[in-house]
Amino acid sequence: MEIEQLGPYKIVGKLGRGGMGTVFEAIHSETGEKAAVKLLSASLAHEEGFRARFEAEIETLRKLKHPNIVRLFGFGEQEGHLFYAMEMVVGNSLEEELRQGRRFGWRDVTRIGIDTCRALRHAHDRGVIHRDIKPGNLLLPADGGGIKLSDFGIARLFGYSRLTHVGNVLGTAEYMAPEQAEGRPVDARSDLYSLGAVFFALLARRPLFRAKSLPEMLHKQRTERPEPVRKYSPDTPAELEHIIGELLEKDPERRIPNADLLARRLEAMMHALSIVSETLQADTGWFFDGKSSAGSQSSSLFAPSNEVPATLELDQSGQEQLGATSAASPAAAEAQAGGDVETGSMARVETQPPTRFIEVGEDELGYIAEEEPRPAVISLHTWVLVAILLLIGLTWWWFLQPPSADSLYGRIKNTIADGSIQSKLRAENNLREFLNRYSDDPRAKEFRGLERDIDLHKLEQEFESRLNSRLKRYESEENLQPIERAYLEALRYLRLDKELGTAKLQAIVHLYGQHGSENEPTGQCLALVRRQLEKIEQETEKYAQDQLYLLFERLDAADKLSAEDPERAKEMYRAVIVLYADKPWAEAAVGRARNALDSL
Incomplete structure (x- = not known):
C-alpha cells in the first residue's frame, strides 16, 4: 500500500528506509512547510511497552528548542503506525x-x-x-x-x-x-x-x-x-x-x-x-x-x-x-525490518487505534513541566544536619567562653613549676589573661611579680639587641652613654669573675641610682642592672646553700683527722680559709676553720 498522507503531511518522496522504518519527504498541507516524516515499522508498534517509550522520548524531544538541534514538528499515529515529523535539514x-x-x-x-x-x-x-x-x-x-x-x-x-x-x-x-x-x-x-x-x-x-x-x-x-x-x-x-x-x-x-x-x-x-x-x-x-x-x-x-x-x-x-x-x-x-513497513504485521492487528496527530508548536518546545507544589516537609537528613550544626555551634560557644580564675591559676602554676624564665614566658598569655580578667583576685598579687620578671626579661633582650646593633653600626663603644658602657663592661666581668662583675653592677646602682626614669635610656639601663643583681642574688643563694653543705662536710672530716693526723687537718682548715675567706656567704665556715686551726 502506497502512503500518500501522514497526518497533515502530504508525502512527496522517500528519503530512506531501514530496519526501524521509512523516512519520507513531506509537505504540510496547510502551511507548505517541508518536513522529514519517519513512519515506524508496525512490528515496533506492537512490541511490548514500545508505545509508552515512544511517548516518553517524544516528551524528551519537546524539552529541546535550540538553533543547533533538529526541531520536532509533531507526532501521531495512523492506522496503527506511529510516526513523527522533524525539521528537514x-x-x-x-x-x-x-x-x-x-x-x-x-x-x-x-x-x-x-x-x-x-x-x-x-x-x-x-x-x-x-x-x-x-x-x-x-x-x-x-x-x-x-x-x-x-x-x-x-x-x-x-x-x-x-x-x-x-x-x-x-x-x-x-x-x-x-x-x-x-x-x-x-x-x-x-x-x-x-x-x-x-x-x-x-x-x-x-x-x-x-x-x-x-x-x-x-x-x-x-x-x-x-x-x-x-x-x-x-x-x-x-x-x-x-x-x-x-x-x-x-x-x-x-x-x-x-x-x-x-x-x-x-x-x-x-x-x-x-x-x-x-x-x-x-x-x-x-x-x-x-x-x-x-x-x-x-x-x-x-x-x-x-x-x-x-x-x-x-x-x-x-x-x-x-x-x-x-x-x-x-x-x-x-x-x-521483518517485512514491508506499510503492510508488515498489520494482519495481526484486530482493532486499529484511532488516527491522531499532535502538532508541537514552537512555543511548546523547550518547556519543562513544573512539579506540583508540595507541602514543605523537613526530612530526617535535614534534622540530622540541623543537629550537627547545633552541636558544632555549642562546641564553639563552649570553647569561646573565658576560663575560670581557678582554671587559669592551675594552668599557670603547672607551667612555671621549675621557676625558669622560659617557663614564665610560656605562661605569659595565661598570666596576663588572669591579671586582666581577675585583677581583684587575691592571687593576682603573686602573678604581678611574675609579670614584672617577664617584662624585665624582654626589656633586657631588647636593650642588649639595641646595644649590639649600635655597636655594629658605629663599630665603637665611644658612642654609647657612660652607663651603657659600664653595664656592658660589668656583663663581661660576670662571665670571668662573678664577684667582680657583681661589684661593678652594684657600683652602677650607687652612682646612677637617683637619676633617670625607666622611660629614659639611663633609667632603662638601671632597671636592667637591678634585674641582673636580683638574678645573681637568687643564683648565689642557691649556690651558697649547696656549697656550704659541702664545706661543713669537709670541716667535719678535718675534725675527725685532728686527733690522728693533725697536720692533715691543719691543711684542710687552711684550704677553706684560702678559698672562701672573701666569700660573704662562707663566713660561718671560714670562722669555724680559723677556730679549729687556732686550737691545734
Missing part, C-alpha cells in the same frame, strides 16, 4: 562529508565543536543525554548555518529492548564512551567522550580504534589509549590535541566536566592563536567546499546513502549489525 552529515573525501581543518573542527557544545549544553541542562554522538548525527545545512545535532532519544527508543537498561550497551561502538561499553550508567561526560572521538575522526580521517568485531571494539574502548591526533593531522594545534586527550579519558572524572566549559576552552584557543579574525559564528557557506553535495538532503531521521561506511551496533541477540549509517541496501533493510 538540506545538506550533508559529517559522515557523508568524510565519505566524499572532505578534509576538515582544525579551525572547521573547532567551530563544529563549539556549535555542538551549545546544543549539548542546552540538552544537558534539561537532563537529556544524547548517547549516540557520531558524525552521522551531526548535520551541515546547505545554507551555511551552524551544525544541527539530530537523533536525540532515537538510540534509546529503537535500541531499548536490547540496549537501554543499565548493564547493557547503548550507542555506536566507534564513538562509545568506556562506561557505555561496560554497560554502566552514562551522563553528560559520556556525550563529551563521543564528541572527542568525533573530533579525532574528522581530523585524522579514521576512527579512534579499528576492530574486526564488536566485542573487540568495545574492549578497545574500555582499555586502549588512542594515538595522538597530530600523528595523522600534523597542523592540529597542541592545545586542541590536549583538549581531545582530556575528552577521551577513560575515567569520566578526568574529562572536561561539561559542554559549556569545553566550548569556552575552544573559543579561548581560537582567540589565543589569533588565526582567524571572524567571529566564532561561521560565515555563510564555511562548511562546504566544491566537493560537497550541497543539494543533498539530510535529517535526523533517514538512513544515509549506501556509500557511507558502516558503524558497529548491536542486534537483539548481542551480535553485530549495521546501524543507522549502514551500507545495507534498501532490500536488505526491508528484510531486516
Whole structure:
C-alpha cells in the first residue's frame, strides 16, 4: 500500500528506509512547510511497552528548542503506525562529508565543536543525554548555518529492548564512551567522550580504534589509549590535541566536566592563536567546499546513502549489525525490518487505534513541566544536619567562653613549676589573661611579680639587641652613654669573675641610682642592672646553700683527722680559709676553720 498522507503531511518522496522504518519527504498541507516524516515499522508498534517509550522520548524531544538541534514538528499515529515529523535539514552529515573525501581543518573542527557544545549544553541542562554522538548525527545545512545535532532519544527508543537498561550497551561502538561499553550508567561526560572521538575522526580521517568485531571494539574502548591526533593531522594545534586527550579519558572524572566549559576552552584557543579574525559564528557557506553535495538532503531521521561506511551496533541477540549509517541496501533493510513497513504485521492487528496527530508548536518546545507544589516537609537528613550544626555551634560557644580564675591559676602554676624564665614566658598569655580578667583576685598579687620578671626579661633582650646593633653600626663603644658602657663592661666581668662583675653592677646602682626614669635610656639601663643583681642574688643563694653543705662536710672530716693526723687537718682548715675567706656567704665556715686551726 502506497502512503500518500501522514497526518497533515502530504508525502512527496522517500528519503530512506531501514530496519526501524521509512523516512519520507513531506509537505504540510496547510502551511507548505517541508518536513522529514519517519513512519515506524508496525512490528515496533506492537512490541511490548514500545508505545509508552515512544511517548516518553517524544516528551524528551519537546524539552529541546535550540538553533543547533533538529526541531520536532509533531507526532501521531495512523492506522496503527506511529510516526513523527522533524525539521528537514538540506545538506550533508559529517559522515557523508568524510565519505566524499572532505578534509576538515582544525579551525572547521573547532567551530563544529563549539556549535555542538551549545546544543549539548542546552540538552544537558534539561537532563537529556544524547548517547549516540557520531558524525552521522551531526548535520551541515546547505545554507551555511551552524551544525544541527539530530537523533536525540532515537538510540534509546529503537535500541531499548536490547540496549537501554543499565548493564547493557547503548550507542555506536566507534564513538562509545568506556562506561557505555561496560554497560554502566552514562551522563553528560559520556556525550563529551563521543564528541572527542568525533573530533579525532574528522581530523585524522579514521576512527579512534579499528576492530574486526564488536566485542573487540568495545574492549578497545574500555582499555586502549588512542594515538595522538597530530600523528595523522600534523597542523592540529597542541592545545586542541590536549583538549581531545582530556575528552577521551577513560575515567569520566578526568574529562572536561561539561559542554559549556569545553566550548569556552575552544573559543579561548581560537582567540589565543589569533588565526582567524571572524567571529566564532561561521560565515555563510564555511562548511562546504566544491566537493560537497550541497543539494543533498539530510535529517535526523533517514538512513544515509549506501556509500557511507558502516558503524558497529548491536542486534537483539548481542551480535553485530549495521546501524543507522549502514551500507545495507534498501532490500536488505526491508528484510531486516521483518517485512514491508506499510503492510508488515498489520494482519495481526484486530482493532486499529484511532488516527491522531499532535502538532508541537514552537512555543511548546523547550518547556519543562513544573512539579506540583508540595507541602514543605523537613526530612530526617535535614534534622540530622540541623543537629550537627547545633552541636558544632555549642562546641564553639563552649570553647569561646573565658576560663575560670581557678582554671587559669592551675594552668599557670603547672607551667612555671621549675621557676625558669622560659617557663614564665610560656605562661605569659595565661598570666596576663588572669591579671586582666581577675585583677581583684587575691592571687593576682603573686602573678604581678611574675609579670614584672617577664617584662624585665624582654626589656633586657631588647636593650642588649639595641646595644649590639649600635655597636655594629658605629663599630665603637665611644658612642654609647657612660652607663651603657659600664653595664656592658660589668656583663663581661660576670662571665670571668662573678664577684667582680657583681661589684661593678652594684657600683652602677650607687652612682646612677637617683637619676633617670625607666622611660629614659639611663633609667632603662638601671632597671636592667637591678634585674641582673636580683638574678645573681637568687643564683648565689642557691649556690651558697649547696656549697656550704659541702664545706661543713669537709670541716667535719678535718675534725675527725685532728686527733690522728693533725697536720692533715691543719691543711684542710687552711684550704677553706684560702678559698672562701672573701666569700660573704662562707663566713660561718671560714670562722669555724680559723677556730679549729687556732686550737691545734
